[in-house]
Amino acid sequence: MKTSILEKINVVAEKECIPVDAFFELTYNCNLSCDFCYVVKDKEREELSFEEIRRALEELKEAGALFLTLTGGEILTRDDFFEIASYARRLGFALTLFTNGTLIDKKKARLIKSLYPLEVGISIYSADSSVHDKITEISGSHESSISGLKLLKEEGVKVVLKSVLRKENVKKYPKLIALSERLGVRYNMDPIVTPRNNGSKEPLSYQVSDADLKRIYSDKRLYPEKLRGPASPQANPFCGAGKTLCGISPYGDVYPCIQFPQKVGNIKKSSFKDIWNNSKELSKIRKMKPSDLKECKDCELRLWCGRCPGIAFLERGNIYGKSAVICRIARVQKEISG
Amino acid sequence: MTESYIWRDERTAWRIIEGEAVIVTPLDSKVHILNEVGTRIWELLEGKEMKVGQIIEMICEEFEVAQKKAEEDVDKFIKEMCEKGIVKIRAPGQKKSIVHSP
Secondary structure, three states: OHHHHHHHHHHHHHHHOOOOEEEEEOOOOOOOOOOOOOOOOOOOOOOOOHHHHHHHHHHHHHHOOOEEEEEOOOHHHOOOHHHHHHHHHHOOOEEEEEEOOOOOOHHHHHHHHOOOOOEEEEEOOOOOHHHHHHHHOOOOHHHHHHHHHHHHHHOOOOEEEEEEOOOOOHHHHHHHHHHHHHHOOEEEEEOOOOOOOOOOOHHHHHOOOHHHHHHHHHOOOOOOOOOOOOOOOOOOOOOOEOOOEEEEOOOOEEEOEOOEOOOOEEOOOOOHHHHHHHOHHHHHHHOOOHHHOOOOOOOOOHHHOOOOHHHHHHHHOOOOOOOHHHHHHHHHHHHHHO | OOOOEEEEOOOOEEEEEOOEEEEEEOOOOEEEEOOHHHHHHHHHOOOOOEEHHHHHHHHHHHHOOOHHHHHHHHHHHHHHHHHHOOEEEEOOOOOOOOOOOO
């Protein structure tokens, strides 16, 4: 029932370009220093003030956004985080929070509970604290994240253990699954490492091997549903970026999706409505046709491909082009499907 | 029932999308879409509680339905919405229970 209603909403939202799913990066400040993080801080630019965020939330509501993910950086490094999140709840948003969990104490866990989030995603990269702490570059961060997760669980908050699988943790991901099960939380593990939001490909050096990728995508515990493809040749190769999805950075830049950091406007200079309705870049994205994808339209992998214009943009600055990261995943999925 | 008061469950998230109220109940992560009359009742409850009788009166007037039919429909709607955690109800004189106001 849930899926069909959501599908119905998505069909309407896509047709009318209603950004039902908004991702708001509240800050790029973070108390951890994960080596593969896609965030690149711009020291010259000021992050949004509470007032600017308040106005943006009102404009997002006006535009029809219902699901709001608050993410960072680390959201709890903002002193006004609970003011922001409470205001978002008063505006009727369904909240999801992404955090590393390290700053959650009993009081904050209670405050988070009072926001009735759909889910709180906590990033934990390994069941082994030394592996996790090496990735975050902060000693003791694993213990703090697990403690934050447990406090949320005690309050009855729905938590998902999120993990990016990479060279250093991929071999032992079954232990991370076991940890999630012991903690009684859902898990979500993803082997996709993306370039940084300034296009730097440095994080790609942490990508798992093809053999590990195959193992991950063949594991029914991680992917209980059938994998992508082969899709129908008529299947829509486009996602909801710039139509049902939008992203806002801590500097006020508006993106078609949080994983698609092409600046289409800035809420410090224009209203969200003005950007959403009049951006030339968004108009281009919304008008994309399969025939525009010259590099992809005859590709033998296209029926297995979960094309991402955002990653293509980050890799090569070309939203119509191929992406090495996505092509590789499509190739592995084709091999698995035989 | 007509003397009882109803109000939106403060835990819900919602938006009016293309004229229909889309409501998310976070405890079960379910999404609900209300019909035209349900959407109107949801809108009437914006920021306040209302007497069920008042709602029936407004439904009769705005949708041109007979009193008995409106009473039956509203009664059914409220029961269903209470079960789903979308609205709450209290008898007159009973204290309003707020789970938490963000």
